[in-house]
Amino acid sequence: MFDLGVLVTAVASVLGVGLLLGAGIPLVYALGVRARESERPGSTAVGALLMTACVLLALAGIAVIVFGDAIFGA
Template identity: 75%
Template sequence: MGFDLGSLAVAVISVLGVGLLLGAGIPLIYALAVRSHESDRPGSAAVSVALIAACVLLAIAGIVMIVFGDAIFGG
C-alpha cells in the first residue's frame, strides 16, 4: 500500500476550489455586483443582477450540500 501523491493533490485542489468558491468567492462576486450596480456603464444593471443571482444560487447550493450532503454523496 503506497502513498499516492497524485490523488492527494487532486483532493487538496478540490477542497481548496470549493472552499474558495463557497467561502471567499461569494463575497467577491457580491462586491463585483455592487460595484457594477454603482457604475454608469451601459449594461451594468444586467451584469449586477446576474452576479447577485449567482450569489443566491451559490448560497443555496452550499446550504443544500450542508443539509443533504450525506444523502447526495452517500457518506
C-alpha cells in the same frame, strides 16, 4: 504506498470548493455591487446577474450542508 497524485487532486478539490462556496460568494457580491453602482451601459444587468449567482451559490452551499449525505452518499 503514498500516492502524491491522489493527495494533490484531493487538496485541489477542497481548495476549489472552498473558494467557490466560501470566499467566492463575497467576491461575487462585491463585483455585483460595484457593477450596480457603475454608470456603464448594461452594468445594471450584469450586477443583477452577479447578485443572482451569489444567491444561488449560497443556496447550493446550504443544500450541501443540509443534504450532503444524501447527495454524496456516506
